[in-house]
Amino acid sequence: MIRRIVIVGGGSAGWLTAGLIAADHQGTPLHITLIESPDIAPIGVGEGTWPSMRDTLRRIGVSEADFFRECDAAFKQGSRFNRWVDGSDHDYYFHPFVLPQGYGEVNLPQQWQAQHPDTPFADLVSFQPHLCVNGRAPKQVVTPEFASVANYGYHLDAGKFGVFLRKHCLEKLGVHYVPDNVVGISSHDNGDIAALQTQTHGALEAELFIDCTGMQSLLLGKHYEVPFISQKHVLYNDSALAVQIPYPADDYPIASQTSSTAQSAGWIWDIGLPTRRGVGHVYSSAHIGDDQAEAELRRYISATGGPQDIPSPRKLSFNPGYRARFWHRNCVAIGLSAGFIEPLEASALALVEMSVAMVSDELPATREAMDIVARRFNDAFTYRWERVIDFLKLHYVLSRRRDSAYWRDNTAAVPERLNDLLTLWRHRAPSRNDFNRIEEVFPSASYQYVLYGMGFRSEYTQPQAQQAAQADHYFREAAALTRKMLGALPDNRELINHITKRHHA
Structure with a gap:
């Protein structure tokens, strides 16, 4: 039976892993230990999250006000891209977190091209870019914790975030903490990890080991020598x-x-x-x-x-890429030990959240069941890493910049999967049919925001004049929501100040 889990490494990845699994399995015999080297400082660069972090923090059981106060947190409502299209001063577009008004009900991109081609796509179909430009918060003073008026994630101080989660895990969730260095790994005859040898706390035994040791990938990379698949030929930033x-x-x-x-x-x-x-x-x-x-x-x-x-x-x-497998025998890697791609679109913490959620939801009861869960985990996350790479590369291949070798090279190297999609999208908009897994990393709406923000145009072969009135209704709805929200939502700093001062004991 799986009764003991040892997590190696702290930081955002380690403590998110400990917190989520401990919160989900409270009241069970599961015993969770986290060992963290006192000599290694966390990298602490991942300062952006997706809206999924609200659910994660709620699931762990923390207060949003405490989180804002202790992690120097702020709201994030999406991303703004400057000078990506042609490099000029007026070149920008938004990828907001709110889905387009009428998304899935009508072919918005086709009607946008036909009716309002000179208005930026996101500005027409969503109120959120206007909130960002005007410095508005995504909720009101009276909106409950973790609830939203406009969908949001966070910006945070990654170093403080790890400390905040550690405190909660130790005080509220019963996670056992071992500040120590791993000096050896002992194995069972079948190749499973039996225990980690520590400098001062002896052997830490478990049935499942989670590698959150960052880029050194101590268990999966160094001990098991699971190959690393570099993506430097696709995404050049290192x-x-x-x-x-x-x-x-x-x-x-x-x-x-x-x-x-x-x-x-x-x-x-x-x-x-x-x-x-x-x-x-x-x-x-x-x-x-x-x-x-x-x-x-x-x-x-x-x-x-x-x-x-x-x-x-x-x-x-860093070397952009990911491991050939993420779960090998009784060891699963989460965070930088599993892989890292440049922080465009802030996928690092989101992949940590997805990984921990799947481990926790599918936690194998026995060692026999673990290999089945591992296969499913590896399949899911190989797919997810590939989708992240495609989506990030989309930003580069659509650029019209030719002012340096970097931009010229970037537009030439297109992954086959992405090339196929771009071929389809020449004559239709990205749709749910293109991304049909239950838990996609990026919805087709995100591809629409980037595709049409970057100046891509689809040559539609199917006339859809009957949709013009319906689309116009949604465009007017987005404009009405913009006016309403600009009038009702507070200034970003004003709300953050209110949250951090409220409940302050």
């Missing part, structure tokens, strides 16, 4: 420079979207937290040197109201 930027004043507006601004050989993220901005340049080391990448980062910070004298950015290097 380096990042990250820095924290203070606001010029305490009441400075907090952006409620992640901004991604394309550069000569990569892009710059800009994430607003209540106390600071998190800014970083993700780039391809094959196309630009570190010094030039830092110069572009400093130019961006200066142009967006940041100080001239920023500290030296922190350099991160």
Whole structure:
């Protein structure tokens, strides 16, 4: 029987794993131990989440107000992409978290092209880009915790998030904590991991081991030598420079979207937290040197109201890709130990959430059942990693930028799966039929936002004049909701201040 789980590694991935499994299995004989090296600092760069994090935090049992207060959290209502299409100053589009008004009821892209081709697609079919531009929060003061008026995720301080989850896991969920270093791994005769040898706490035995050791992938990568499938031939970015930027004043507006601004050989993220901005340049080391990448980062910070004298950015290097298997024998990898792709569209924490949810929901009762669950897990997550790669690559292949080798190379390397979809979409919009798994990573609406935001046009062969009135109804509905919400929703910082001060003991 599976009675003991040992999680190796803390940080966001380790503590999300411990918290979700412990909360789901309270009152059962399951015993969860997390071992975390006191010598290894978490990477702590994943500052953006999807709306799914609201369900995850609710499931773990934390208070949203405590989360905002202790993790320096803010609202995220989607992403804004600057200079991705042609590189000009006026080039931008939104990928909001709200589905288009009338999504699935009518062919919105066709009617948008026919009726309002000069209006940005997202601005016509959704109220949310207008909330972002006007700095509005996604809910009202009276909206309950985790509920929304406009769908939202979070921006957060990843270092503080791990500490926040750890406290909750230890105080409320009975997770056993071992601050120690793993110095050896002992195996059963059949190749399963029997125990982890620690520096000072002896052997930690379990039936299931979860590898949250980050890029070192201590169990799955180093011990089991499960191959790593690099995606550098598809997604070139392998380096990042990250820095924290203070606001010029305490009441400075907090952006409620992640901004991604394309550069000569990569892009710059800009994430607003209540106390600071998190800014970083993700780039391809094959196309630009570190010094030039830092110069572009400093130019961006200066142009967006940041100080001239920023500290030296922190350099991160990574090999984009994922493991050939994520669950091998009695070991499953979650987080960076399973793989990492550049942070465009903030998929890292979302994949952690999906992984933990599946492990918890499908937790095998016995070792015999584990191999079946592992096969299903590997199938699901190979598919999900491939979808993430396709979706991120979509942003690059549609660009009309040819001003550097980076953009020219990016438009030339298209994965076959994505190429097939683009061929279909020349004559019809992305639909639910293109993504038919129950839990898709990105819905077809997300593909529509990016596809048509990037200037793609479909040549429709089926006239659908009868849908014009229906689509027009939804376009007017989105405009009416925009007016209503701009009048009713508070300023982003105003609501965050209210949440962090309320309930404060």
